[in-house]
Amino acid sequence: MSMLKSRLIKPLIIAGVAGLMAVTSVAQAAGDLTRRPQKLPDLVMGSDESDYYLSQKEYELETGKAYKLAIISNGQKEYAMVAPDFFASIFLRKVEAGGMEIKAVSLTELEFEDAAEAEIYFVPVKPGEFAFEMEGLQGKGMVGVFKVK
Structure with missing residues (x-):
């Protein structure tokens, strides 16, 4: 892989991983607030x-x-x-x-x-x-x- 491609792809991978982590953390809840009243x-x-x-x-x-x-x-x-x-x-x-x-x-x-x-x-x-x-x-x-x- 050329140096130019490496420079372009690396930030995209980092941004993709960061985006996936943000979506994953939003999707996780601490628990169902309606349970155990x-x-x-x-x-x-x-x-x-x-x-x-x-x-x-x-x-x-x-x-x-x-x-x-x-x-x-x-x-x-x-x-x-x-x-x-x-x-x-x-x-x-x-x-x-x-x-x-x-x-x-x-x-x-x-x-x-x-x-x-x-x-x-x-x-x-x-x-x-x-x-x-x-x-x-x-x-x-x-x-x-x-x-x-």
Whole structure:
């Protein structure tokens, strides 16, 4: 191989190897962020003492961490959990309810007509404070907040 060809080919090989290394490093992830979720304290709506009982008023979360939240209605009333800003700021992996998995891009409301339980699996992707409430029962104290760092 001539000296000129060697000078031209060597930089091309180096650039090709560097490009391949960059693509390879981008393609490798540290792990699936949605796996091994941290279980949060259950959010229970209603109790034997009060239809307006809410077990948790505040959740502290971090972006990029996977969580599992069980939302439980004791069946005393119809409860409709709404949290539009929070639901818009998470990656929703799935909802488990009634013996099935529901795979959806987002939620708008979780409505419980009777005693039931739903588990949501999610990863917060946006920091901030996001209110949640039981629709129509805010005046009875059925409100809370997700604080995401």
